[in-house]
Amino acid sequence: MDAIRDGDIDPAVLAGKRIAILGYGNQGRAQALNLKDSGIDVVVGLRDGSPSHDRAVADGIATASLAEAASSANVVMLLAPDEALAAIYREVEPSIREGAALGFSHGLAIRFGFIVPRSDLDIFMVAPKGPGTALRSLYLDGKGMVALYAVEQDANGNAKAIALAYGQALGCGRAGILASSFAEECEADLFNEQAVVWGAVPEILIAGFDTLVEAGVSEEVAYMECVGELKLIAELIEARGIAGMREAISNTAELGAVIGGPRIVDDGVRARMREILAEVRAGRFSDLLRDEEASGYPRLKVARDKARQLNVEQARKKLIG
Ligand SMILES: NC(=O)c1ccc[n+]([C@@H]2O[C@H](COP(=O)([O-])OP(=O)(O)OC[C@H]3O[C@@H](n4cnc5c(N)ncnc54)[C@H](OP(=O)(O)O)[C@@H]3O)[C@@H](O)[C@H]2O)c1
Structure with missing residues (x-):
């Protein structure tokens, strides 16, 4: 195109x-x-x-x-x-x-x-x-x-x-x-918001941070590793693409990425992505959005409060203020 x-x-x-x-x-x-x-x-x-x-x-x-x-x-x-x-x-x-x-x-x-x-x-x-x-x-x-x-x-x-x-x-x-088309733009956008950049990526960051902290790593180090490096990879992917990003990092990081990434994003994740896309297309999310607005956004209010209380947010405050 x-x-x-x-x-x-x-x-x-x-x-x-x-x-x-x-x-x-x-x-x-x-x-x-x-x-x-x-x-x-x-x-x-x-x-x-x-x-x-x-x-x-x-x-x-x-x-x-x-x-x-x-x-x-x-x-x-x-x-x-x-x-x-x-x-x-x-x-x-x-x-x-x-x-x-x-x-x-x-x-x-x-x-x-x-x-x-x-x-x-x-x-x-x-x-x-x-x-x-x-x-x-x-x-x-x-x-x-x-x-x-x-x-x-x-x-x-x-x-x-x-x-x-x-x-x-x-x-x-x-x-x-x-x-x-209106349908293609909308469906792809709602899918990405839920299953990729805005929905899944923050959850991966939180899960990674929690895993390290539970295993005794300090919150500051866990934060810098799991959250602090996100901007670096985003900039590298934008400038060089995914293949170029991999070639730009150390051999250690590259080998780790190709071994670990597919273990986390496995067939189960791909199956749930297809489920989310099917639900989006069936209008389940748009119904939910309409209900949420009609009832004064209760789900969003609870989620915002909960996110502010996360350990990863407290770690960010300690590091960045
Ligand atoms: N945000 C993005 O990054 C982005 C990117 C691409 C496309 N879009 C699309 O762009 C469109 C606008 O999104 P947005 O994020 O710019 O929206 P937004 O910032 O939340 O819009 C806020 C504006 O909408 C007005 N507004 C809210 N409820 C209203 C109501 N009931 N009656 C009259 N005015 C009302 C507000 O009025 P007051 O000033 O009076 O409060 C304010 O001026 C959406 O279709 C969105 O999907 C957004």
Whole structure:
């Protein structure tokens, strides 16, 4: 699959158009600022009494209510938490102009039917593959973040052109924009969050730390070994790939890695990864997310408290403060 880059993209489809960004958090702020610096007319839509209002004003971004922002724009981008998007869409749907475009940075709300959009709207996705802070700092450095784009509904024949021009205005065309679909992006993203980088990796770090401490190793040494080296491997993999990373470390570390890694990540782990992917595809996680929001996030509150109490966190405080 070829990445689409700036030279392949015609920005004309967004010339003279206004984009409403609904939400001014992690992605909303970065996207609004990058669009503005790319010469796009941007308005941020916020709920009444939003604590983000003053920040947007200080950033020199025009603000309005959610409905006013949506009604004034040719492109409306939904950039609030995924579980909040359905309520926001219900509120602004009557205000969105006939034939406008509605954009997302994650496929979940469409893939799992949280939102069933009006049939006259172009529905597109531009999903930068990283947090808003990095999207913004890369843009300011003259670089860009890789993004996925997709079209779910091409009511007016412009959805792909709008998605690519939008991604270009975010700076993503400097790095590459890859074609995907709402379903593929969403399923792969939810899978990774649970089974790989965000779910499994921290659990491996905690389990490794606990194993060493139980065996009499000091918390400080266990922390430096099991957690402190994560940044080093991440940087090496980014710069050289997995094979290059292995060649860059000592023979001792490389032999240990090739013997120990597959003993930990064995067929049982791969089977459970397939289970998680099947559950994601069946919509079990999206149901859980909806329930969690409806009941005030009880599971997340307990998990956050528990994580702060972990021995590995106490060790970090002793070492780093
Ligand atoms: N975070 C990432 O790294 C990342 C990366 C790629 C894609 N994405 C996707 O980008 C989208 C936005 O995610 P995010 O992490 O940027 O979200 P976020 O930071 O949690 O969004 C916060 C913003 O949403 C607003 N908001 C929250 N609930 C609202 C409600 N009920 N009504 C109106 N506004 C509400 C907040 O309003 P107030 O200011 O009034 O509190 C705030 O401005 C999601 O689809 C996500 O999957 C995120």
